[in-house]
Amino acid sequence: MxxxxxxxxxxxxxxxxxxxxxxxxxxxxxxxxxxxxxxxxxxxxxxxxxxxxxxxxxxxxxxxxxxxxxxxxxxxxxxxxxxxxxxxxxxxxxxxxxxxxxxxxxxxxxxxxxxxxxxxxxxxxxxxxxxxxxxxxxxxxxxxxxxxxxxxxxxxxxxxxxxxxxxxxxxxxxxxxxxxxxxxxxxxxxxxxxxxxxxxxxxxxxxxxxxxxxxxxxxxxxxxxxxEPANTFVAEFVGAPPMALIDGKALPGFGDAETIGLRAENVHVADAGTGRLTCQVSECEFLGSETFIGLSHPAANGLTVSMPGLKHIPSGQDIEIAFADEDLHFFDTAGKRLARQGGARAI
Amino acid sequence: MADHVNLERRRQAIYGWLLLAPAGILLTTFAFYPSLSTFWSSLFSRGTRRRPSEFVGGENYADLFADPTFWKVVTNNLLYAGVTIPVSIAIALSMALWANSKIPARGFVRTAYFTPTVLPMIAAANLWLFFYTPGLGVLDQIGSLFGLPSVNWLGQPETALWAVIIVTIWKEAGFFMIFYLAALQTIPEDLKEAADIEGASRWTYTRRIVLPLLMPTTLFIMVNALINSVKLIDHLFILTKGGPNDASKLILYYIWEMAFAFFDAPHAAAMTIMVLVVLGVVAAIKFSYLDKRTHYQ
CATH class of the missing domain: 3.40.50.300 (P-loop containing nucleotide triphosphate hydrolases)
Known part of the structure; x- marks a missing residue:
């Protein structure tokens, strides 16, 4: 500094x-x-x-x-x-x-x-x-x-x-x-x-x-x-749509991470039975070149998936999503970033 | 179709005239008609039982121009206006600038300045009568502490008008301060900050930014002060009754005297018309010339 x-x-x-x-x-x-x-x-x-x-x-x-x-x-x-x-x-x-x-x-x-x-x-x-x-x-x-x-x-x-x-x-x-x-x-x-x-x-x-x-x-x-957002506030403030925050318990296997962050561009829709999380569609936001599909999941906040072009998926429909481990961000109980695997994309 | 449009147009016209009517009726009854009737009666001689009133044209005006008292009164009023207007505006402005800054007991200061305005002019005059009274008055009491001789402020021709002028300034400055205070509050705080960043001193900021932005208020106050300098004569009745030897007589007091003490309505009417003309000319200058040079937000 x-x-x-x-x-x-x-x-x-x-x-x-x-x-x-x-x-x-x-x-x-x-x-x-x-x-x-x-x-x-x-x-x-x-x-x-x-x-x-x-x-x-x-x-x-x-x-x-x-x-x-x-x-x-x-x-x-x-x-x-x-x-x-x-x-x-x-x-x-x-x-x-x-x-x-x-x-x-x-x-x-x-x-x-x-x-x-x-x-x-x-x-x-x-x-x-x-x-x-x-x-x-x-x-x-x-x-x-x-x-x-x-x-x-x-x-x-x-x-x-x-x-x-x-x-x-x-x-x-x-x-x-x-x-x-x-x-x-x-x-x-x-x-x-x-x-x-x-x-x-x-x-x-x-x-x-x-x-x-x-x-x-x-x-x-x-x-x-x-x-590399330093904490969950930064993660949720920066980016449109902001980073989704998932309760650590919903995605086991990442040690003591209390909260796990995930950006919309790193999420993709998976075929039935192969996804890592099953969510419900809550709304579709058409932006021209892409459509943001808002997803609701009991253990996650602000989950969104971006799909190219115009998509219309009726709300309430179940959808399975997948993502790579290296795209995840990990935060501890205080919301601070845990400096380890994933997220640290080469800049 | 055309009929319908015509009807609608007529309806709009009637509506417009109806909206104008209240102001029109009131102004006509209490301003236009009295002015015209005053002007008309100023052209006639004073009627007595023996000699009925007759048309004399400008004779009443000529009489006044030949009357030394009239000129004395006009000079008095010019001096009165020439001193009370600038001085009370200057005092009002400095009080407002002070009462608008961050000072302790700001509310108290503002109230204290405003108190003279709340008093009726007659009450204020009585108060000052007590200040000015020779021997007993506060001024003389203070003077005697320093061994100064007793002065009859209101009783001598050299000081009577000045004593009246001071009462007027004391009465008006607080009133005008309120307008300045209100205007100062409409100047955004960030103009001061922008000036601070540029390194403008308090004086530069006041002179280059605040005073020009207060100009509309100053104009408004100036017109009011001018009207008051002709209109406000209540205190004369208490303090001097225009004396001694007409030294503190103002034009409206003279008009009143002419009409109700000497019962000479035509000459009073002629003087009234002249006052109206002068005030009208000043208002015209204000609205045509000064308005264009003033910045309104």
Missing amino acids: SMPNAFVHVDKVAKRWNGQLGVEDISLSIPRGSFVALLGPSGCGKSTTLRLLSGLELPDEGQITIDGKDVTLAAPSDRNLSMVFQSYALFPHLSVAENVVFGLKVRKVGAAERQEKLKRSLEITGLLGYEDRKPGELSGGQRQRVALARAIVANQPLCLMDEPLSNLDAKLRASVRKDIKKLQIDLGITVVYVTHDQTEAMSMADMVVLMKDGHIQQTGTPEELYY
Whole structure:
């Protein structure tokens, strides 16, 4: 966890409100130029973590360093970072250009340099020609790009983003996702990105930090979270459909594994009499290229099998399924991953 | 088919007029008709038993322009408006900014500021009468502790208007603060955070973000304060009765005096019309010019 050349380093940080839990024991090392996603359900503390990084909140415990400088208690403006807010936080009475250069003006950057940086950031975000519009005269996607332009105009090495896509419609979200990723690579900046949408986290991030109830559950690459979930929470959170969890007693022969995890793509329908589990079909979900068949079994939760094309199987029908041992994931009584056979697919 | 469409159209028209009717009737009875009738009576001379009232055109207006008291009253009112409006707005704004920040006993502070607004103007005037009374009043009592001579604040021409102005500011600032407080609460918290990230100081944030966003409220308050500076004269009856020597007489008080003390309704009507015209011009400026330069959310 402790990389010596980490750009952002968070060490055992905690933040509590009136004794209530905010976040606890947060430790993170973020390499320079990486894209880190803070992922988790609402109320898990991911936004709090981001605000602690930004300096909008100050931690009760622990230490934060950015670029080798201890900024634990520093003011937000002393941390050399920019931020994109969920609501974009654009100044409604200022034009696009004035919004973007607001920070430069505050920092007393000269007019010529300001103009040049403005032009460049509007060019990158595709907003040239909108300089004189007010935020109220722009569409949601354009406003989002103004917020991005404001974040990149000052060339800060670290950019924090708090659910920047949650106010966009699904189609726009997919395209802006690519734009943000491209922007991050082109500019070589470090991005810390808060989201509750695992698709965003998995598709954009080099490193995903999955949180729950104020604690980090797992930190790793998207592949690690998907193929080697550290516990049953991660297993059930990551992936669509999420990993099915089967009671260890229903599949004997795997020692002390309390819970056994299995992904839909590793399950296949077996001929009668040859399957390892007999389940009942509960529903069919047609997605175009494939159909997810939801299965119910008294000892399993979330069992799904994926079948190509359109399939319609009446619910209630018995179906037998099979799977290979090496595709199984094993968890102990506390829900922690047991580091042994299976699951550890070569990455 | 065409008949049906026509019927439907007529029905819609009747419906529209019915919706307009209550406001139309009330405004006509209590605003339009009285204004026009006032204007009409301002064109006639004052009728006496011997000389019945007759049409004199603009003569009443000419009389007023030649009346030194009228000019004194206009000057007084301009000074009164010119001081009470900006000062009470400035005080209201600073109180609101303070009462909106995270301070201890915030609820108490807000209530304390708002108390003068709850008092009727007459009660407030009586309170201040007690402050201003020479010898017995609180101001003189405090002054005498420091060996200052007794001052008759309300009784001398140099200070009477200023004493009245202070009462008005004290009364209005709390009222305007409530509007500012409400407006401040509509400014999203994350604008402050975005400014913090950029390193904007509290002052820069207030000047570049908060004040422009409060502009609609400021305009609203300015119009209200202007109307009040013409309308609010209750305290004159208690404090000075316009004296001494017309030093604290305001235009509405003079109109009242003209109509009900001197029984000169035509001149009072002429003055009323002039006040209406001035207020109308100011409202027109507000709605045409200033509105365009203000950002509404």
